[in-house]
Amino acid sequence: MDASLGPSPLSRARFLRSFTHSLRLLLRDSSLLIAFGVAVAFVGIAVLYPLVATLSRAFSAEGAAVLANVLARPVFHRIILNTLALGLTVATAGTLVGFLFAWVQVRVAAPQWIKRFIHTAALVPVVSPPFAVAVAAIVLFGRNGLLTYQLFGLRTDIYGLPGLTLVMTLSFFTVAYLTLRGLLYGLDPSLDEAAANLGAGRWHQFRTVTLPMLLPGIASAFLLLFVEAIADLGNPLVLGGNYTVLATRLYLAIIGEYDLTAGAVLSVLLLVPSLALYLLQWRLATSASVVSITGKPSGRGRLITDKRATIPLVGGALLIAALVFLIYGTILVGAFVVSLGVNNALTLRNFEFVLVGYGAKAIIDTTLLSLLATPVAALLGMVIAFLVVRGKFHARNALDFGTMLGIAVPGTIFGIGYLLAFNTPTEVLGITVLPKLTGGAAVFGGALAIVMVYIIRSTPAGLRSGVAALQQIDPSIEEAAVSLGGSRPTTFRRIVLPLIRPAFFSSLIYAFARSMTTVSAILFLTTPQTRIMTQQILNETDAGRFGNAFAYVVILIAIVLVAIGLLSIFVGTRTGAEREAA
Amino acid sequence: MSELQDLLVLEHVTKVFESREGRNVVAVNDVSLSIRKGELITLLGPSGCGKTTTLRLIAGFELPTRGRILLEGQDIAYLPPNKREMGMVFQSYALFPHLSVFENIAYGLRLRRLSKEEIEQRVRTFMALVNLTGLEQRKPAALSGGQQQRVALARAMAIRPRVLLFDEPLSNLDAKLRVALRAEIRQIQQRLGITSVYVTHDQSEAMALSDRIVVMNEGRVEQVGTPEEVYHRPATLFVADFVGRANFLPVEVLQLENTHAIVQFAGKRLCTPAHPDVRPNKPAVLMVRPEAIRLTSHALESNDALDGVVRNVAFLGHYVEYELTWDQHVLSVEDESLPGRLFRQGERVRWYFDPERAFVLPKR
Numbered sequence: 001m002d003a004s005l006g007p008s009p010l011s012r013a014r015f016l017r018s019f020t021h022s023l024r025l026l027l028r029d030s031s032l033l034i035a036f037g038v039a040v041a042f043v044g045i046a047v048l049y050p051l052v053a054t055l056s057r058a059f060s061a062e063g064a065a066v067l068a069n070v071l072a073r074p075v076f077h078r079i080i081l082n083t084l085a086l087g088l089t090v091a092t093a094g095t096l097v098g099f100l101f102a103w104v105q106v107r108v109a110a111p112q113w114i115k116r117f118i119h120t121a122a123l124v125p126v127v128s129p130p131f132a133v134a135v136a137a138i139v140l141f142g143r144n145g146l147l148t149y150q151l152f153g154l155r156t157d158i159y160g161l162p163g164l165t166l167v168m169t170l171s172f173f174t175v176a177y178l179t180l181r182g183l184l185y186g187l188d189p190s191l192d193e194a195a196a197n198l199g200a201g202r203w204h205q206f207r208t209v210t211l212p213m214l215l216p217g218i219a220s221a222f223l224l225l226f227v228e229a230i231a232d233l234g235n236p237l238v239l240g241g242n243y244t245v246l247a248t249r250l251y252l253a254i255i256g257e258y259d260l261t262a263g264a265v266l267s268v269l270l271l272v273p274s275l276a277l278y279l280l281q282w283r284l285a286t287s288a289s290v291v292s293i294t295g296k297p298s299g300r301g302r303l304i305t306d307k308r309a310t311i312p313l314v315g316g317a318l319l320i321a322a323l324v325f326l327i328y329g330t331i332l333v334g335a336f337v338v339s340l341g342v343n344n345a346l347t348l349r350n351f352e353f354v355l356v357g358y359g360a361k362a363i364i365d366t367t368l369l370s371l372l373a374t375p376v377a378a379l380l381g382m383v384i385a386f387l388v389v390r391g392k393f394h395a396r397n398a399l400d401f402g403t404m405l406g407i408a409v410p411g412t413i414f415g416i417g418y419l420l421a422f423n424t425p426t427e428v429l430g431i432t433v434l435p436k437l438t439g440g441a442a443v444f445g446g447a448l449a450i451v452m453v454y455i456i457r458s459t460p461a462g463l464r465s466g467v468a469a470l471q472q473i474d475p476s477i478e479e480a481a482v483s484l485g486g487s488r489p490t491t492f493r494r495i496v497l498p499l500i501r502p503a504f505f506s507s508l509i510y511a512f513a514r515s516m517t518t519v520s521a522i523l524f525l526t527t528p529q530t531r532i533m534t535q536q537i538l539n540e541t542d543a544g545r546f547g548n549a550f551a552y553v554v555i556l557i558a559i560v561l562v563a564i565g566l567l568s569i570f571v572g573t574r575t576g577a578e579r580e581a582a
Numbered sequence: 583m584s585e586l587q588d589l590l591v592l593e594h595v596t597k598v599f600e601s602r603e604g605r606n607v608v609a610v611n612d613v614s615l616s617i618r619k620g621e622l623i624t625l626l627g628p629s630g631c632g633k634t635t636t637l638r639l640i641a642g643f644e645l646p647t648r649g650r651i652l653l654e655g656q657d658i659a660y661l662p663p664n665k666r667e668m669g670m671v672f673q674s675y676a677l678f679p680h681l682s683v684f685e686n687i688a689y690g691l692r693l694r695r696l697s698k699e700e701i702e703q704r705v706r707t708f709m710a711l712v713n714l715t716g717l718e719q720r721k722p723a724a725l726s727g728g729q730q731q732r733v734a735l736a737r738a739m740a741i742r743p744r745v746l747l748f749d750e751p752l753s754n755l756d757a758k759l760r761v762a763l764r765a766e767i768r769q770i771q772q773r774l775g776i777t778s779v780y781v782t783h784d785q786s787e788a789m790a791l792s793d794r795i796v797v798m799n800e801g802r803v804e805q806v807g808t809p810e811e812v813y814h815r816p817a818t819l820f821v822a823d824f825v826g827r828a829n830f831l832p833v834e835v836l837q838l839e840n841t842h843a844i845v846q847f848a849g850k851r852l853c854t855p856a857h858p859d860v861r862p863n864k865p866a867v868l869m870v871r872p873e874a875i876r877l878t879s880h881a882l883e884s885n886d887a888l889d890g891v892v893r894n895v896a897f898l899g900h901y902v903e904y905e906l907t908w909d910q911h912v913l914s915v916e917d918e919s920l921p922g923r924l925f926r927q928g929e930r931v932r933w934y935f936d937p938e939r940a941f942v943l944p945k946r
Contacts, residue, residue, distance in 0.1 A: 029662065476676035476749075479643055480734075482663045483670040484690030484741055498680045 031488040032391070036399075039384050043402040045434070046452045049426075050417025051409065054271075057264035057420055066265045076249075080269065083230050083245040086164055087273075090229035093169040095222045097320055098122075098176025104317045106184040108310050109303035114318065121321035122177045124328055125170065127560040129517040129534045131234030132553045134167045135541050136330040138239065139340050141166075146330075146341045159241030168235050170324055172228050176221035179285075183217040189302075202304070216284045223281035227274050231410030233520035234534070238541055246270045247412050247520065254524055260420060267413040278408040334550035350551035359552070362531035367559055369447055369530075370515035373454035377511040380455065381462020382504055386496065388463070389470040390478070403463050406456035411521030414456070418449050419524055438525055445529025450522050454515035461514070462507030469503035470496075505571050512567070513560050588616040589777050590640065590745055595649030597635055609635040611801035612649075617745075622771050622778040624788040627798035628824065633781045634749060636798070640779060641747050642666050653744065669738030673750040675730045677722035683709070683733050684718040690741035708736040711770060728759045735767065739776065746771070748780040752787065760784075764791055785825050789813070797821045815855070819943055822869045829875070829913050833868040833942060835860055843942045848888055848909075856942040865945035872914040874939035877904070880930040887932035892925045906933060 057063055070076045101122050105115055125133065141148045141158045148154045157163075187210065195205045233247040240248050246266055253262040304310060334340040338347050353359060381403075388400045406414075422437035436442050437449040473496070481491040497504065519534045526532050533556050540549040597610040610632040617623050625633035638644045640651060642663030651659045658666060669690075677686050684705055691701045709715050712732040722730055731751055738746060751767075752760045768791050771778050782788050788795050789809040797804045797812060797820075805817035816822035819830070833845040835856075843856035847868060860866050878887060890906035890913065897903075902924065904915040915933065917925075925931050 474674050474676060476672040476674050477678060479641075479663070480670060480672060480676040480737075481678070481689065482643075483641055483666070483668060483747075484737065485664050485667070485693040486689075487662075487664055490693070495678055499678075 029488060032387070035383050036387055036391070036393070036395075039380065039387060039399060039403075040395075042380065042455075043399065043406075045426075046456045047402055047406050050414060050421040051405065053421035054264045054267050054413060054417040057261055058268040060261070062261050063265050066262050067268075070262075070265060070269070079244050079246055079249050082161075082243055083247075083270070084273070086161065086168075086236075086243075086245055087226040087230040089161065089165040090168045090172065091222045091226035093165055094173040094225040094229075095176045095218060097169060097173040098178075098221060099180050099218065100313065100317050100320070101173070101177045102180035102184055104313050105181055107304055108313055109305045110310065110314050114314060118317045118321040121324040122174050124324060125172070125174050127513050127517070127564075128328070128331075128553060128557050129234065129519060129537060130171045130232060131167075131238050131519065131538070131541075132331055133171045133327050134163075134235045134238040135537075135546060135549050135553075136327040136334070137163060137167045139334060139546060140327065140330055144341060150341060157241075159239055160243040163239050164235060164243065167239060168229055168232060170320075170327065171235065172225055172232075175224055175228070179221045179224070180214065180217055183214055187213060192302075202306070202309075220281050220284040223277045223284070227277050227281070227408070227410075230270065231274060231412070231520065233412050233523065234538065237538065247410065250412050250416070251523065254416060254419070260416065263416045264420065267416050270410055271413055274410055275408060278404075282404075331550045331553050334546060335554045337547065339547055340550075347547075350547040351555075353548050354551045354555060358531065359536065359548075362533045362536045362552075363555060363559070365447070365531050366516060366533040366556075369451050369532075370454060370512055373451045373458065373515050374508055374511040376451075377455045377458035377515075378462050378504055378507040381459045381507050381511075382466045382497065382500060383492075384459070385463050385466025385470055385500075385503075386492065389467055390475065400463070404460045407460040411453075411457065411518065412523075414453055414521045415524035418453065422449055439527070442527060446525050446527040447530045449525050450530060450532065453521045453525065454511075454518060457518055457521060458507070458511035458514045461510045462503075465503040465507050465510075466500060469500040473499055501571075505567065508567055508571060509564050512563050516556055516560050587618045589619040589654060590617040590779070591615070591650075591652040592636070592640075593650040593652065595636070595639060595646045595651060597632075597639060597644060598647040608801050610639065610646075613798075613801075613803055615796060615803065615806065617777060617779060619777055620775040621793040622768070622780060622791055624780045624782060624792040624795045625798055626782060626785060626788040626795050626825070627804075629783060630800075631798040632801040633783075633796075633798050637747055637749055637779060637781045640745070641668055641670055667741070667744045668747055669741055669743035669745075670747040670749065671731070671734050671738050671751045673753055675722070675727075675734045675754075677730055677733055677737075679722050681721075682718065683714065683720050683722070683725070686722065686733055687737045687740050689737065694741065704740055705736075708740045711739070712736045712766075727755050728763060731755065731763065735770075739770075739774070744777070746776045746778040748778065748782075750782055751780075753782070753784070760787070761790075767791065795825075797825065799824070815857075815941065816869070816943065817857070819867070819945070822941075822943060827872050827914055829870045829872065829911075831868040831870060831911070833866055835862050835864065835866045835942065837862050845942055850886075852937040852940070854937040854940045854942055857944055859944045860942050861944070866942050867945055869941045869943055870935050871939070872903075872916040873901075874935045875913065875915045875917075875933050876935065877915060877917050877925065878932045878934075880932055882932065884932055884934065887934040890931055890933050892927055892929045892931060895925065895927055897924065906931065908933070 058067070101118055104110060105119060137158060138145075140146050141156060141163070143149065143155060143157065145154075145156065145158070148156045158166075191209055191213070192205050195209045200208065230245070231247065233251055236243070236245050236248045237251065246269060250263055250266040250270065253259050253266060304313075330340065335350055336346055336348070337343070338345050338349070354363070384399060384403050388396045419438050422434065422442075423439045425432045425436050426434035437452075438446055442449065477499070478491055478495060481495045482488070486494070517534060519538070522532055523535055523538075526535050533552055537549045537552045537556075540546070540552065592613055592615040595610055595613045596608065599607045599609050601607050613632070613636060615623075625636055627633045635644060639646055639659075642658070642661060642665075646659050649659070650657050653666070678689065681689065687705045687708060688701050691704060696704070705718075706715070709718065712735055714729065714732050714736065717725065717729065722733065725733065731754075734751070748767075752763055755763065764787055770776075780788075780791060792809055794806060795809055795812045796806050797817075799820050805812055805821045807815070807817070812821060812825050816825065822828045822830075831847060833847045833852075836844045836846055836851070838844075838856065838860065839853070841855055842853050843860050843866075844851060844853050845866070845868065852868075854868065878884060880889070888908060890908040892904055893907050893912065894905035895902065897919070899919065901919050902917045904917060904925065906913040906915055913933070
């Protein structure tokens, strides 16, 4: 209300009335207030506080000097250009591959097994650490590559931009594929039919109807890939060679030079394009989803059967899918031989190395911490989604945005932010609210910080799927439950949660897979007491012990797959809402 | 009406929403109402008139910006909806899709921690009441629209609510089912004597169901009255126009006689019932319902009848709808449907009405 009119007695009375009104509203729904408080506190502490710490270090007097130095030196111009170039190539290639896969999946007449094959190929990268592909690529296409040298006698250089583009495209195109596939399924085929009815041929339909409708979705996938590419640390570390990008320079600043100020400054340089593009993507994605809802889908439309079109399309997709399987096949085989390409004798030594000593602890620690983070992240995602969709307060958009920062901000930046924010106990008004979370002598050997990072990286996906699910549910269902005498928490537990069970289930899976495979955000947070598998894989790769790295990857993927299987047994199918639909 | 009989009272209730652009929108504007124990009262009005917001204020899903809501004398304006003991039947049914019919109806009873036997017994009673016996284990998705709304009704009644609220419960059903179900709702409501507030934009539904109708427009109450009062003695021009169809004819008020007024209409003097606010020489209109107008053949001489030309004809079976042009006006007429009697488009006819079936209203 107009509380800002000034201190006249009348407006003060109005202000008081509106204030007591809001207060009564909040007190009446204390459960909502508590949920909101918990969500805000978590986002504030785990997401915003580290970012603020990074920013304030970067913009301190010391930081300003570093920034001036960075902006003046040509080597940093090179690094920034490298970063943008990598983002551009990966986003372009990834969007093209994603589009090809989605198009073949939805619009092309092809045998079902081919479609299933390419669909599986698109999903495999989700359950593996992002740089596993890079390691396999070195074995296959490197200077001594199985394919390039030993088969064709070529001395190729996989290190650098072309190699990075190849492996990052194959690791990240899944997101483009899933986005565009969803949009293509959502497109009303009667639009194409209308165009055909008016005399447009296949190609003309594609150019004048389908493509313009998909454009926001394509742009959104492109931007998402761009952000993911410039944020990635694992692949450039393994395969970058002399091609330095911001993320690797940042890593060097922290691990090599232990210069947190330089790290903070580089973080800001990386943060600005990431956030800007992410926001642009968000706007596009919202407009894209509006476009796709054009009346009821009326059947599937005609599939493309013209051999001149299907053969190159299906052939291209099959080739890429085959490449994906070749790479993961390499990982699997590489785990069971002494040194793939050099000594191909079968052995279990790699697994022996991984499963005893260091490796065992890393496996247990990583799995345990991921298991801790998974339910928290999924539940938090659902609760925040509920607040965002059903809440009536203005702060809900801020909460949504704050939560999404967890994935929009490159993981490396969170790594630095956590170092800056939590290297000493956190105090509010002289009272310690959090103990020291990172570095030496951190509480639980830094495990708490790692779990927090796992949670903030996974909650955004849960939030989005929760929002999508809740928007499908008529709010009067909840009102009915409340008017029958149920409190808000009872209604959430007994009505809402069962109805959004599929979304909850998928965010559990996502959170576990994401946590197990996270690299960039936790590299700075591991301590001798807490070992994380992805870091061990990186170490083994660095030391050239590819066999051990492959064994780790195989075990990691196996754990994720087993967890997904167990989850679907215990959560997915007992009384899932999907059964009610039948 | 004595205070004791008023179960639910709204006192100067106002609800202001803030629109997305930040403007204040007054959805409910100073509404005062008394709802008596055991009656069914309908909130009737066009979309956006504030009727649903008023219902949601009663249910507790919205908080009033100003004013009091009293239930049996106790102010409940800030009581959460789950503490109000009001059952609600929603337009979209709002059944819990993951629960069976039985569990849907039992939901409110389980929250009240009734014994297993009592829940069982009460669910069966209310399922029988709405003719659903045998469908206990079905899921809502396996029911027809009419059955779903019966479940919703049983679920809302099973908690023995102090007030039963209906939010356009029949508008998603087809016309025939709507008529059948509204008769059923009325029967059950009267049999159990449940105090009910019913929101609808369908005037025939409101007429058929209600003890009293509250006609709302732009957040305000235009009239509270029995269906008969609202139809034949509308309090405002809006009510006259919104409830049923009406012809508004120009008249001059000459003098008043008790409940009637002597008016000058088309060169003649008529004595017709009049609105209490009608005053001589103040602007007024004459409301004549389409079914009050009679037509005769132009060939027949008549002193009272006026000339008109048929502009449009719609033969609807049980009656015939005409549009007549008369002296710059277009009149709606509902004429009896008699074999062999149908005036054609362009035909000249004579029309007249019984002044007792007309009503004079002040303009503005």
